[in-house]
Amino acid sequence: MCGIIGYVGKQPAASFIVEGLKRLEYRGYDSTGVAVVAEGRISVVKKIGRVAQLEQELAKRPLAGTFGMGHTRWATHGGVTDANAHPHVSSDGKIVLIHNGVIENYASMKTFLLGKGYTFQSETDTEVLGNLIAYHYAKAAESGEENRCLASVRKALRHTEGTYGIVVMCVDFPGEMVAARKGSPLIIGLGDGENIVASDVSAIVARTQSVVYLKDGEIVHLSAQEFRITTLGQSAVAPLVDRVTWSVAAAEMGAYAHFMEKEIFEQPTALENAMRGRFSEDGSTANFGGLNVSAGEFRSMESFAFCACGTALHACRVAEHMIERFARLPVECDYASEFRYRNSPLFRNTLYFVMSQSGETIDTLAALREAKRKGYKVLAVTNGVGSSIAREADGGIYQHVGPEIGVASTKAFTSQLLIGSMLALYLARMRDMSFSDGVTFVKALKGAPDLVRQALGQAPLIKAIARRYAHVRDMLFLGRLSLFPIALEGALKLKEISYVHAEGYPAAEMKHGPIALITEECPSVFFAPSGEILNKIISSMQEIKARKGPIIAIVTASVELPAGLADEIIVIPECHEAVLPIVASIPVQLLSYYIAVERGCDVDKPRNLAKSVTVE
Ligand code: AGP
Numbered sequence: 001m002c003g004i005i006g007y008v009g010k011q012p013a014a015s016f017i018v019e020g021l022k023r024l025e026y027r028g029y030d031s032t033g034v035a036v037v038a039e040g041r042i043s044v045v046k047k048i049g050r051v052a053q054l055e056q057e058l059a060k061r062p063l064a065g066t067f068g069m070g071h072t073r074w075a076t077h078g079g080v081t082d083a084n085a086h087p088h089v090s091s092d093g094k095i096v097l098i099h100n101g102v103i104e105n106y107a108s109m110k111t112f113l114l115g116k117g118y119t120f121q122s123e124t125d126t127e128v129l130g131n132l133i134a135y136h137y138a139k140a141a142e143s144g145e146e147n148r149c150l151a152s153v154r155k156a157l158r159h160t161e162g163t164y165g166i167v168v169m170c171v172d173f174p175g176e177m178v179a180a181r182k183g184s185p186l187i188i189g190l191g192d193g194e195n196i197v198a199s200d201v202s203a204i205v206a207r208t209q210s211v212v213y214l215k216d217g218e219i220v221h222l223s224a225q226e227f228r229i230t231t232l233g234q235s236a237v238a239p240l241v242d243r244v245t246w247s248v249a250a251a252e253m254g255a256y257a258h259f260m261e262k263e264i265f266e267q268p269t270a271l272e273n274a275m276r277g278r279f280s281e282d283g284s285t286a287n288f289g290g291l292n293v294s295a296g297e298f299r300s301m302e303s304f305a306f307c308a309c310g311t312a313l314h315a316c317r318v319a320e321h322m323i324e325r326f327a328r329l330p331v332e333c334d335y336a337s338e339f340r341y342r343n344s345p346l347f348r349n350t351l352y353f354v355m356s357q358s359g360e361t362i363d364t365l366a367a368l369r370e371a372k373r374k375g376y377k378v379l380a381v382t383n384g385v386g387s388s389i390a391r392e393a394d395g396g397i398y399q400h401v402g403p404e405i406g407v408a409s410t411k412a413f414t415s416q417l418l419i420g421s422m423l424a425l426y427l428a429r430m431r432d433m434s435f436s437d438g439v440t441f442v443k444a445l446k447g448a449p450d451l452v453r454q455a456l457g458q459a460p461l462i463k464a465i466a467r468r469y470a471h472v473r474d475m476l477f478l479g480r481l482s483l484f485p486i487a488l489e490g491a492l493k494l495k496e497i498s499y500v501h502a503e504g505y506p507a508a509e510m511k512h513g514p515i516a517l518i519t520e521e522c523p524s525v526f527f528a529p530s531g532e533i534l535n536k537i538i539s540s541m542q543e544i545k546a547r548k549g550p551i552i553a554i555v556t557a558s559v560e561l562p563a564g565l566a567d568e569i570i571v572i573p574e575c576h577e578a579v580l581p582i583v584a585s586i587p588v589q590l591l592s593y594y595i596a597v598e599r600g601c602d603v604d605k606p607r608n609l610a611k612s613v614t615v616e
Pocket of ligand 1: 356410
């Protein structure tokens with residue numbers, strides 16, 4: 001939700017900021033803007049549309065200067081208009097700021113500021129905060145206070161409720177930048193004679209790999225040469241400098257048409273990275289560093305609970321299936337957004353897991369905090385190194401799949417499925433699973449990247465199928481057991497990038513309602529792997545066929561469907577149960593991708609969405 005970047009240094013600010021915004025655009029993309037502070041003036045260029053349009057505008061109206069900031073917006077308060085785009089300048093012309101988050105008490109602040117003579121050009125909560133900073137700045141200036149840019153931000157934030165990641169500059173102090181966070185991510189990039197603040201590392205890796213992750217409640221005051229972090233309460237904070245382990249190439253599209261396509265085809269490598277070094281020497285179980293929960297504590301747990309949002313929740317639902325199936329332990333799965341308010345009764349010996357690709361999803365973060373408040377240990381499965389969720393969890397498992405830029409999650413999802421299966425193995429081996437079954441399980445997991453490669457080999461066939469069905473308005477995704485969450489995921493993928501209405505259902509449940517949707521124009525994607533309930537799945541297919549519904553069947557290699565039952569057949573390799581959901585995800589990712597391309601949709605930046613949802 002909104003990407004922000006601020007720069008103080010010796011290089012031209014605007015061109016660097018625009019490059020950074022291109023990398024942050026996945027966070028929000030309805031409008032963009034840049035401001036530069038130079039020669040006693042704040043100059044702003046902002047408009048609705050994408051960064052590419054901003055770039056064209058900047059070519060007509062260049063901004064010279066080496067101190068500046070930029071923003072790419074996902075609208076919360078106020079519609080998508082040029083005026084509501086960031087940066088916002090205070091009505092006295094002193095302060096310019098960009099913001100990611102939601103200021104909840106903006107209305108009372110605005111009433112106060114109107115009474116003091118401040119005026120507003122936009123409908124945003126951000127402009128209100130900017131004017132509140134300007135108000136405190138004016139008072140600090142009157143009293144000759146030192147460090148007044150920093151002091152005024154601090155004072156304004158003490159009266160601010162809600163979430164924010166902000167970057168602030170003051171016309172009187174070019175070369176100084178103040179940034180602060182509460183609930184919205186911010187990192188500091190430490191360069192050579194330059195410092196950068198951004199929503200995430202993708203915006204800065206082209207310049208530096210040295211980063212400091214700012215924590216909630218911290219403010220940083222930067223110049224080109226130095227930076228100083230304090231808390232809102234003015235205590236000094238000793239910074240911890242980290243190194244980003246991936247290079248700028250990982251965040252580039254290369255020869256692919258879209259990031260989503262690249263990330264789908266990267267999955268074999270992503271899975272290898274997610275499992276590397278995570279099996280025991282005897283090859284019979286999984287090992288995780290960083291859990292901060294001893295094997296004994298794991299052993300004593302009576303149940304597990306998972307919270308997440310969207311695609312990550314689907315991965316949790318598969319983990320639920322795997323842990324219950326192999327470790328025979330009860331698991332609860334919940335929408336993070338519901339869990340935080342449901343106040344559900346919990347078992348005493350329950351270990352909590354949250355899953356989040358970004359590690360910044362506000363609902364998941366809030367669920368983590370709620371579980372911790374109740375006294376539970378919470379572990380995180382996340383791809384976001386140094387993210388809020390990674391930092392606040394008691395321990396966890398990094399996915400290690402590199403940056404995922406496409407809004408539709410693909411490689412992060414399959415790595416979460418892998419980690420869920422590895423957790424099931426770890427727990428099962430503490431209980432009834434034998435050494436030899438453990439070895440078989442590990443071998444199966446190690447074979448997953450190759451099986452995924454084989455499934456990716458179906459891409460040309462799936463592309464052709466996508467062409468035949470790209471015009472439809474509705475589609476059902478039907479699967480059973482561990483593939484029911486994959487049906488949910490298939491439907492989510494299709495909806496979010498192609499705007500085709502899709503629903504995921506347990507295959508047999510379909511006859512309790514969704515079957516009413518079936519016509520010649522509503523295809524059903526069926527997962528039909530070999531196994532005990534294949535015949536039941538075939539019966540559900542027959543029920544659809546009897547109503548003239550087209551069927552796209554995803555079958556494992558040994559399955560032979562009755563002649564003429566399926567209109568399209570996609571074959572994936574036979575595999576161990578622990579790996580099946582990973583391999584079965586590939587055809588639905590590809591199908592959604594090719595349908596979206598066929599429909600001319602903006603695959604990597606679907607309408608109304610953002611990659612990381614940092615507002616409630
Ligand atoms: C995935 O395709 C979606 N864009 C979305 O559902 C996403 O999975 C969800 O917002 C959770 O994100 P997170 O994993 O970063 O927490």
